Amino acid sequence: MWIALLVMAAATSVEPIRIGLALVMLNRPRPVLQLMAFLCGGFAMGTTAGLVVLFAFPPTVTESTGLTLPRVQIILGTLALLTAAVLAGRAWIARSADDRPARADSAPGRFASLTHRLLHGRSLWVAAVAGLGIALPSLDYLAALAVIVASGADNGTRVAALLMFNVLAFSLVEIPLLAYLIAPEATRTFMTALNNWVRRRRPTQVAALLAVVGGVLCTAGVIGL
Numbered sequence: 001m002w003i004a005l006l007v008m009a010a011a012t013s014v015e016p017i018r019i020g021l022a023l024v025m026l027n028r029p030r031p032v033l034q035l036m037a038f039l040c041g042g043f044a045m046g047t048t049a050g051l052v053v054l055f056a057f058p059p060t061v062t063e064s065t066g067l068t069l070p071r072v073q074i075i076l077g078t079l080a081l082l083t084a085a086v087l088a089g090r091a092w093i094a095r096s097a098d099d100r101p102a103r104a105d106s107a108p109g110r111f112a113s114l115t116h117r118l119l120h121g122r123s124l125w126v127a128a129v130a131g132l133g134i135a136l137p138s139l140d141y142l143a144a145l146a147v148i149v150a151s152g153a154d155n156g157t158r159v160a161a162l163l164m165f166n167v168l169a170f171s172l173v174e175i176p177l178l179a180y181l182i183a184p185e186a187t188r189t190f191m192t193a194l195n196n197w198v199r200r201r202r203p204t205q206v207a208a209l210l211a212v213v214g215g216v217l218c219t220a221g222v223i224g225l
Contacts, residue, residue, distance in 0.1 A: 001147055001148065001151040001153070001161065002161070002164075003216070003220055004147050004216065004217055004220050005144055005147060005148070005161055005164065005165050006168065007212075007213055007216045007217070008140060008143065008144045008147070008165070008213065008217075009144070009164070009165045009168035009169045010168065011140065011213050012140050012141070012144075012165075012168075012169040013168060013169050013170070013171050013172050014172070014198060016195075016198045017134065018134055018169075018170075018172065018173070019172055019191070019194060019195050019198055020195055021038065021130050021134060022035065022038070022172060022173045022176055022191060023188075023191045023192060023195045024130075025038050025127055025130075026176060026180065026187065026188050026191055027188070028127070030124075031180060031184075032177065032180060032181065033124055033127075034124065034127045035127070035173060035176065035177040035180070036177065037124040037125070037127035037128040037131065038127040038128065038130055038131040038134075038173060039131060039170060039173050039174065039177065040128060040131065041127065041128035041129060041130065041131025041132040041135070042131035042132070042134055042135040042166075042170055042173070043131075043135070043166060043170070044131075044132065044135075045131070045132045045133075045135035045136060046135040046141070046166045046169070046170075047162065047163065047166060049135070049136075049141075050141075050145055050148075050162040050165075050166070051159070051162065053142075053145045053149070054145065054148060054149060054155075054158050054159070054162060055155075074217070074218055074221035074222065077213075077214040077215065077216070077217030077218035077219075077220075077221060078214065078218065079214070081211060081214035081215070081218070083214075135166075141169075144165050145162075148161045148162060148165075172194070176190075176191055
């Protein structure tokens with residue numbers, strides 16, 4: 001369970017929107033407080049949703065349905081591999097398509113305008129709401145919860161696994177928060193470069209990351225059978 005969660009948390013931590021919002025908080029007034037509010041909002045949503053799921057589905061549920069940890073890992077790994085194959089196929093088909101600039105009234109244009117307004121705001125509740133939004137249960141988070149539930153571990157171990165996942169998933173918010181206290185400008189420069197690097201990743205590279213995650217999950221599942 002622990003290796004699977006570690007890989008899934010690492011993949012979650014490099015989500016483009018998560019890194020982009022951390023960069024937005026760094027460029028708002030009072031960046032330390034902004035990052036703390038963003039992180040608190042994310043942890044509040046992530047841990048609350050996770051605890052509800054963990055204690056709503058006790059280990060006996062997975063035992064009665066036959067969804068053991070190895071089987072859950074194999075299922076999730078297979079889905080990740082299929083998604084990687086679809087992304088790679090779509091990227092190959094659309095390789096010759098021309099990129100078109102976004103119009104001012106398009107969705108990307110409106111998002112850019114919203115980001116500009118967020119950069120100049122001072123309100124901490126905006127950062128907290130952003131953290132709540134980024135931590136809403138997504139497919140990758142639900143997959144991690146499925147692995148924890150299927151492990152059949154005791155309540156203390158499951159809570160520890162949940163907290164570990166959230167800590168690692170927000171590592172690229174926590175590290176900049178600490179780094180900013182020591183080297184503000186260097187932290188901004190690094191996060192800007194990281195954000196640009198993540199956003200330049202092609203679908204084939206995203207597919208490769210999914211393939212790695214899927215391969216690890218399938219391997220762990222087969223070994224555990």
